[in-house]
Amino acid sequence: MMKFPTAFTEAPQCLQCCNAATTAAELKAALAVRREYVLPGMPMPYMEDVVRAFRVAQGAAVYIEIGTQDRGNIAWLAREKLARNATIIDIDYGVYSDSERRLATELKAQGFDYHLVRGDCLSDPVQEAVHSILNGRVADLIFCDSHYTYEHTISEFALYRPLVRSGGYLLFHDAQWPGRMDAKGEEAKKGKGYAILELDRFYPAWMVVGPDTPLHRPLPTSSWEGHWGTLAVFPC
Template identity: 30%
Template structure:
């Protein structure tokens, strides 16, 4: 360890020139927190020599970010990683840097408000929860994955080799770069950080910290506009809190410029010139709560493999396993789907998928409870924009177990019979039984009905789809798609069952 002043280090990654200013603010905020650790900045080939020299005034080490050697695998293909996220796989190389005892990796779009060196002293893999994957249990919110933008770990060549072994032996979700892979490898050794150690500017769950910023240790601009950007394009309800976080980031930037004498930014960033949401985020195009007309179409049909389509659906909010959803897609692609009905829509990920698979003139219907808040109302409006070509999207809002709700659907369908019915609503035994008994008679002969969550859920006793599914299996021709390996820290869950009527 003679080479470095400490056996602990902060690592960050800079892909190109756009992210240099972010790394400057991150590095300066770490210095201002009086950290004792070594600062390491890994840069891509698109970062100029001038920018590298600038970063060297802040970081102890500025080095090239090496490629991650992706193994040959029948389960995973590096080509499935979104191009904008491919560079992020280079973060994995820090896990083999054994010249340090402990490393904290930090995304460059976050900054430090208080010293976080305590993370080095905590055991195992230390990381905050990721709110994009969540589940309610006993009235509390739990997440199954940690956010890879802030992770403390002990580097190990053995652990680094584990990444390749996982990629070669099982499916890994590539839509979030390497984060799912790291979660799988670390799931048994993860210490969860409290939210104030990782305030996400892009989630509604953390916006309260805009009123009590003094309690926050780290602010992360993940999944939302960056404070050095031209405009704010995030959600309306996050604008006020995001602006507080962004101004705090700019204060840190100005502090750097004043103390260093380096002016690296304009007097104002693009979004500051208006400072009003209505000027920088376009309003709705006027989509109405009725059948979508061709002039309002925003979706287009894409052609990818079933696995890739399933990944996109999950990215869009489908609460599914890609390994289970993909074989269902293969079945549906062999059919002419002109009438599709979904019970339980959530964020619209599977609704997007049905639109992609169904015929150009299909009628796709979502049955779900009435929206209870502004977020759910926006999701309903969003669904109308998923239609492709001359498809019609219809929303039936009410308890699927009520006859009145069924009557609404019958009015929507007219004389049409359902080609594909997807049941993913009430997961109680009586609820799923009621859904099937009410809506299966509307499915045409030769049509199919699919159920989600057909496996036994030991950690979620209120989920009883498996009980009813086991009763139905003896009465119909069926198929099951179950991946018990992908349990995400919740125990056994999921499973898709298909009945041929």
């Protein structure tokens, strides 16, 4: 494990709950829910870092998730973390009808205020829909798990950070991904990891890596491989 200078690991008190290693009980509970929702032919999600980062979601009353796909992460949070009757805004570009119906049925039965918003999270129609649902409120936590390019991440931060309350959190998944300059198409673009580094210059971020790596400030990656996963947590 890399050794970090002290200044890189002096996380604020509000994030100390994320510093402890993922426990077997936490991981088992999260994977049990995710397994119910995983899409056919898709691998189980890596949850060791997600479980640690989402300790800050405990009791959240207004939650927004962007890039929801199988809906398993929302289902897990609704069962384990969010306040009863919380408002949940689910934003996704794709259509996953079975997952959408299943989640909507589960959340309605549990008494949540659930809203599905379909479309590009950066578009005006989606922004208008989100603002209409919030109706002047702000979110306790927003999780961005949508696109992984530099430009998208900067834009997503600009649009959604103002929707988080003071004392809340904005989280990004795949927060170290640098892009692949030898690839074709979108993966050849500068990646989300560089956007997080740039944002950290003005908005301190803390990286949650794996099951037990200490929280630390963002660092450039040392290779092009193995940098999916990892969460950046921005206290707001």
